[in-house]
Amino acid sequence: MRKVDWRIIIGVGIVGVVCLVWLLVTGGLIWAALEEPDREAVINAVGPRVVLLVVMWAVSLAAVGAVLRQLVAYFMTAPARLAEEAQVLLGTDVKRRLVAQGSVENRRLTDLFNQLVEQREALRSEMDVRVQEASRNTEMEKSRLAALMSELTKSVVVCNLDGRILLYNNRARMQFRALSKAPGVAGGAELVGLGRSIYSVFDRKLVTHALENIQHRLQRGAASPSAQFVTTTHAGQLLRVQMAPVRAVQSPDGAADIAVSNDLTGFVLMLDNITREFEADSEKDRVLYSLTEGSRAALANAQAAVEVLEYPDIEVEMRERLLHVIREEIQGLGKRIDEMQTSSTNNLRSRWPLEDMLGADFIEAAVRRIETSLPVRAEWDAVDTSLWLKVESFSLLQALVHLSSRLNIECGVDTVQLRLAENAQRAQLDLLWTPQTPDIKAMMNWELEQIRSGSETLSLTVQDVLTRHGGDSWYERDADGVRAFFRFLLPLAAPQEELASATFLRNESRPEYYDFDLFQSSEQSRSLEDRLLTELTYTVFDTETTGLNPAGGDEIIQVGAVRIVNGKLLQQEFFDQLVDPKRTIPAETIPIHGIKPEMVKGQPTIGQVLPAFHTFAQDTVLVAHNAAFDMRCLQVKEKATGIVFDHPVLDTLLLSAMLHPNQESHRLEAIAERFNVTVIGRHTALGDSIVTAEVFLKLIPLLAEKGILTLRQAREEAQKTFYARLKY
Secondary structure, three states: OOOOOHHHHHHHHHHHHHHHHHHHHHHHHHHHHOOHHHHHHHHHHHHHHHHHHHHHHHHHHHHHHHHHHHHHHHHHHHHHHHHHHHHHHHHOOOOOOOOOOOOHHHHHHHHHHHHHHHHHHHHHHHHHHHHHHHHHHHHHHHHHHHHHHHHOOOEEEEEEOOOEEEEEOHHHHHHHHHOOOOOOOHHHOOOOOOOOEHHHOOOHHHHHHHHHHHHHHHHOOOOOOOEEEEEEOOOOOEEEEEEEEEEEEEOOOOOOOOEEEEEEEEEEEEEEEOHHHHHHHHHHHHHHHHHHHHHHHHHHHHHHHHHHHOOOOOOHHHHHHHHHHHHHHHHHHHHHHHHHHHHHHHHHHHHOOOEEEEHHHHHHHHHHHHHHHOOOEEEEEEEOOOOEEEEOHHHHHHHHHHHHHHHHHHHOOOEEEEEEEEEOOEEEEEEEEOOOOOOOHHHOOHHHOEEEEOOEEEEEEHHHHHHHOOOEEEEEEOOOOOOEEEEEEEEEOOOOOOOHHHHHOOOOOOOOOEOHHHHHOOOOOOOHHHOEOOOOOEEEEEEEEOOOOHHHOOOEEEEEEEEEEOOEEEEEEEEEEEOEOOOOOOHHHHHHHOOOHHHHOOOOEHHHHHHHHHHHOOOOEEEEOOHHHHHHHHHOOHHHHOOOOOOOEEEHHHHHHHHOOOOOOOOHHHHHHHOOOOOOOOOOHHHHHHHHHHHHHHHHHHHHHOOOOEHHHHHHHHOOOHHHHOOO
């Protein structure tokens, strides 16, 4: 649907009316000067041809319209577009040359704009270099902190006093996603994120109580107060939380020293998931209770039986029955002791610090360790690079080096291979070699020897190391009898989170898991409508569907979204989920979105995806390009899912049309080109969301230049545009 240019219609109408009036006046004057016979002759000549005159008049108007259209485009539209594009360059950091259009004067003006832009960019580049030099130390400190936080093995979350997350590390990211009620949907992305409320996971009263305790202790003069509490999550996980304060920093005017005050600006949470630990303790308590209380009756029965057996005249039948009682009670007592021993062993094993490690990384480390420690060449054999191990890598590597050393010394082996595969829910790690003697099995008792590493002898044996891992080992030969190997069975770890979608995201050297500017934000009491656009948090989203008629049965097959917090696009926090539509995907739509039926088979249904997406978008403003279509797709599912998206909505299509009414197109690609935004992943839900988000960030300062500062103003002005009439 193209926008109607009323200037051309009005111009053609004016020209038509003027021509008509001129013809009527001219005709009237001629008519007055004619004699009666001449008038009759004119009527006879012109009367039958009045329709032709009207048609010619209309044709002349069409020609006028065409000419007027060219003149408007040449002398009016081209300067207006130049002004809009110049406004984009002035109000944003877009760098591009303007294309000359229209009259000679307009083209000359475009060249002057381009020269001014080049001068500005040169000055800006020079200023950027100076700013970077001045802020290099600050950036280095921030990078060090980000690196430290990212690599910590403990879950750390920092919040401001509103409970908004302003920093979290990678371990916290994975732990929060494990707390999701729907971890299969978009990896549980709805819980973690900068600017998101910590109270979506924790009870607000519990956190507030701990914070009050810290504040009271600070006021009493405590130097480093902290608080601890244990809580359960919505997903049923048990968390142990330690809270520490983030105190305000004050620098007196003119003083170089910085003082720490007792005023709080936020708090740090360190999280431990103690669900398994609690379960282990509960099991231990159960076994202890069974051993004590259960044994009390057994001992009483056995004691009573022994006392009766002491009678000299007891009958043989009674003696056998009492002996049977004693045997049963002793067997039961022994069984309970064995159970407790097993439980204690498992508990001890669970406390051993096993860490998740990619199997390929372990093989690489083993090869490097063997070759640097021994005159033995180590090689990769068949290694399943997708496997993750749960190991204590240091002692396990020493065990492999010990066995390789024994093979080298005792058997003359100078080359070993390492093989890794999955075997019945466990990892199968093989140390292979080609034996020089037909049968060396009799020599293989090295698992029970103390591990020797260089000149040192450890207290551990290979078998001890495997016991700590809950593993096992044995000696075996390949089926062809050529090679022999030690086989280790080791525990597998769950595969670590892989972010496939990040392959088309613009990756920085360090994930954006922090935003200290959020320390300065505070929850506003006023409604979202009256808040500044620069203060709001946005969820920019897009949907891919089986067709363009959601009310007629077309279904959502993909939902993608990213978040904008504090004026920054968070590229590491996204929602990307395929949806099983439970219907066929028309073949003609597949080349557009690239989603084939086999890709959505087995994926969550829309009833599972929408609740998670609703949580992901909680307390934010929804943004989309041509949002009417996407919102319609969500609205038709309200009845079936019970999920209502009543968020305020902004549409980049309407905002662009309102800001730049003279542009030929407001398609997402055209706007992205205008703002110099690189389009990657077009017609994928996540890819379009990212492009829309970058475009929206460019629009905000241009809206401010027009005096549109709040969400209410933006929505009201957007509804006045021609494109606001689109319905689905």
